[in-house]
Amino acid sequence: MSDVKPVTRALISVSDKQGIVAFAEKLVAHGVELVSTGGTAGLLAEQGLAVKDVSELTGFPEMMDGRVKTLHPMVHGGLLAVRENAEHQAAMEAHNIVPIDLLVVNLYPFEGTVAGGGDYATCVENIDIGGPAMIRAAAKNHTDVAVLVDSDDYDEVLAALAEGGTGLALRQRLAQKAYARTAAYDAAISNWMAAQLGFDMPPYRAFGGKLNQSLRYGENPHQQAGFYIGDTPRIGVATARQIQGKELSYNNINDTDAAFELVAEFDPSEGAACAIIKHANPCGVARGDSLPQAFQKALTCDPVSAFGGIIAMNQTLDAATAEAITDIFTEVIIAPDADAAAREIIAAKKNLRLLLTGGLPEAHAAGLSVRNVAGGYLVQNRDNGHLAVGDLTCVTKRHPSDQEMADLQFAWRVAKHVKSNAIVYVKDAATVGIGAGQMSRLDSSRIAARKSADAAEASGAAAPLADGSVVASDAFFPFADGLMSAAEAGATAIIQPGGSIRDDEVIAAADAAGLAMVFTGMRHFRH
Numbered sequence: 001m002s003d004v005k006p007v008t009r010a011l012i013s014v015s016d017k018q019g020i021v022a023f024a025e026k027l028v029a030h031g032v033e034l035v036s037t038g039g040t041a042g043l044l045a046e047q048g049l050a051v052k053d054v055s056e057l058t059g060f061p062e063m064m065d066g067r068v069k070t071l072h073p074m075v076h077g078g079l080l081a082v083r084e085n086a087e088h089q090a091a092m093e094a095h096n097i098v099p100i101d102l103l104v105v106n107l108y109p110f111e112g113t114v115a116g117g118g119d120y121a122t123c124v125e126n127i128d129i130g131g132p133a134m135i136r137a138a139a140k141n142h143t144d145v146a147v148l149v150d151s152d153d154y155d156e157v158l159a160a161l162a163e164g165g166t167g168l169a170l171r172q173r174l175a176q177k178a179y180a181r182t183a184a185y186d187a188a189i190s191n192w193m194a195a196q197l198g199f200d201m202p203p204y205r206a207f208g209g210k211l212n213q214s215l216r217y218g219e220n221p222h223q224q225a226g227f228y229i230g231d232t233p234r235i236g237v238a239t240a241r242q243i244q245g246k247e248l249s250y251n252n253i254n255d256t257d258a259a260f261e262l263v264a265e266f267d268p269s270e271g272a273a274c275a276i277i278k279h280a281n282p283c284g285v286a287r288g289d290s291l292p293q294a295f296q297k298a299l300t301c302d303p304v305s306a307f308g309g310i311i312a313m314n315q316t317l318d319a320a321t322a323e324a325i326t327d328i329f330t331e332v333i334i335a336p337d338a339d340a341a342a343r344e345i346i347a348a349k350k351n352l353r354l355l356l357t358g359g360l361p362e363a364h365a366a367g368l369s370v371r372n373v374a375g376g377y378l379v380q381n382r383d384n385g386h387l388a389v390g391d392l393t394c395v396t397k398r399h400p401s402d403q404e405m406a407d408l409q410f411a412w413r414v415a416k417h418v419k420s421n422a423i424v425y426v427k428d429a430a431t432v433g434i435g436a437g438q439m440s441r442l443d444s445s446r447i448a449a450r451k452s453a454d455a456a457e458a459s460g461a462a463a464p465l466a467d468g469s470v471v472a473s474d475a476f477f478p479f480a481d482g483l484m485s486a487a488e489a490g491a492t493a494i495i496q497p498g499g500s501i502r503d504d505e506v507i508a509a510a511d512a513a514g515l516a517m518v519f520t521g522m523r524h525f526r527h
Helices: 020-029 038-046 054-058 073-080 086-094 110-115 120-125 130-140 151-162 168-196 250-263 291-301 319-325 340-347 402-415 441-459 480-489 503-512
Strands: 009-014 033-036 051-053 102-106 146-148 210-215 225-229 241-244 272-278 281-288 309-313 330-335 353-356 368-373 376-381 423-426 431-435 470-473 493-496 516-519
Touching: 009 020, 009 038, 009 073, 009 130, 020 033, 020 038, 020 102, 020 151, 033 038, 033 054, 038 051, 051 054, 054 073, 073 086, 073 130, 102 130, 110 120, 110 168, 130 146, 130 168, 146 151, 146 168, 151 168, 225 250, 241 340, 250 272, 250 281, 250 309, 250 330, 272 291, 281 291, 281 402, 281 431, 291 309, 291 319, 291 431, 291 441, 319 340, 402 423, 402 431, 402 470, 402 493, 402 516, 423 441, 423 480, 431 441, 441 470, 441 480, 470 480, 480 503, 503 516
Parallel strands: 009 033, 009 102, 033 051, 102 146, 309 330, 330 353, 470 493, 493 516
Antiparallel strands: 210 225, 241 353, 272 281, 272 309, 368 376, 423 431, 423 470
16 A cells, blocks of 8 residues: 555644745645635735635634634644544544644744843743644654645655655654654753753753754764754854855864854954864964964964864954965864955865854853763853953962963963863963873973974974963862973963862972962863
8 A cells, every 4th residue: 555645635834934825836736725824824815825714624713812723623633633543534524623634834933032032921922832732743643644844845745746645754754853843942942941040950951953964974984973053053153154165074063163162262352363273172372463463373383283273263354364374274264254355365275164153152151061971961051161360369479470461361261172181381372382181281281391392493483482481271280290390391470270289389389480370269171
């Protein structure tokens, strides 16, 4: 027996009406009777289409400001009745229930209302009730009923109708998407309510997203991957326009996000800033009087690792910076914007991806960080911690100079974005050595110092770039050896959280070496 089911009647109830008139016209051309609700029914009638209002089907008017219109056995019986079940058929005949073979619903714009800053009452009124109920009913009965929640699927259904009806495989795919849509919708609502009620970690946590891009593979070629957009996307890689270049890979997206989140730490009003990322770690970060200067300072920190990296900027990409960037092999450039001259220069490198975001993400905004573990998820608030000068405590006899204090703050912002254990040397608002991801903080300090010496050799400098620098540590120094390694590399001031049982020993070592040291009382582990 064929699994193809003809469509004789469709119920259409859409909030986003884009494309619905043309779709409905083609349904009618295939002999489909239209049933619709409220504004959708009015629109279809205005376009000259024969359409039955759902109130004619149910015998009840729309009521309670539209809260009640489709919650009725005449609707749900038509969606849920199993066509080959004799009892179901008898019930339909007894109660004059007509079958509904196709449901077309997109939901009230709850996510858009929240994103647009709607107040509590407005957001609540944009929680759809009848839509999800119908979607779930139709999806459950996908043996007989097709359900459409995405206008991207209109053409595929029309093509099926041209061949006589919808096949089971198509109805199954549509049902899966429908359940995922209602799940994502409920996730958006529950997470919004948790935030409104101040529940950082509610008893149940739901996650939802819409596939934005199918990726060729994940971190490695044997892994499948996709890029999903959440219900509350921040400005960044998820919202960026790709102006040119090859399709982004999983690793490109991950690294580009890391780069843009880091550069967003530096407000454009403070000056131009540039971050160069490789394998999710910065290999150079700098601020300058101009964007070209910021890029060159960032590149100087580790020009070898910058090869094939991701470059992020906090200002509009200009021609001079674009020229400098195209001198080295780069995977991705991300910036708030790019002027016409810069775009023309980048266009000569057809594989170079250029992403423009229209702004910077709010570095201090609240949000969630989620990670898979076996059998569950680790969820935490995103690390949006930041400190002002008044939050820092000097614990040594010597206090930092004004220049040292400015560099200490810069180094601390960068260290937040370096994999732990993190050691960051900074001089004149530019990183001059970065040690990342080592099991020992001492090893990270040594690697950062070595990077500084290598960069000096590459640039022809007479001394390691870390000479006269400051150093940031993302967590406390458990022993004085890590601090002394930084001093031997040329650092004159240190910023670290403090809190070790050996703080007194570390402070004494700093005083003996003539170093200035400030405690933050906050750490920035990044695993």
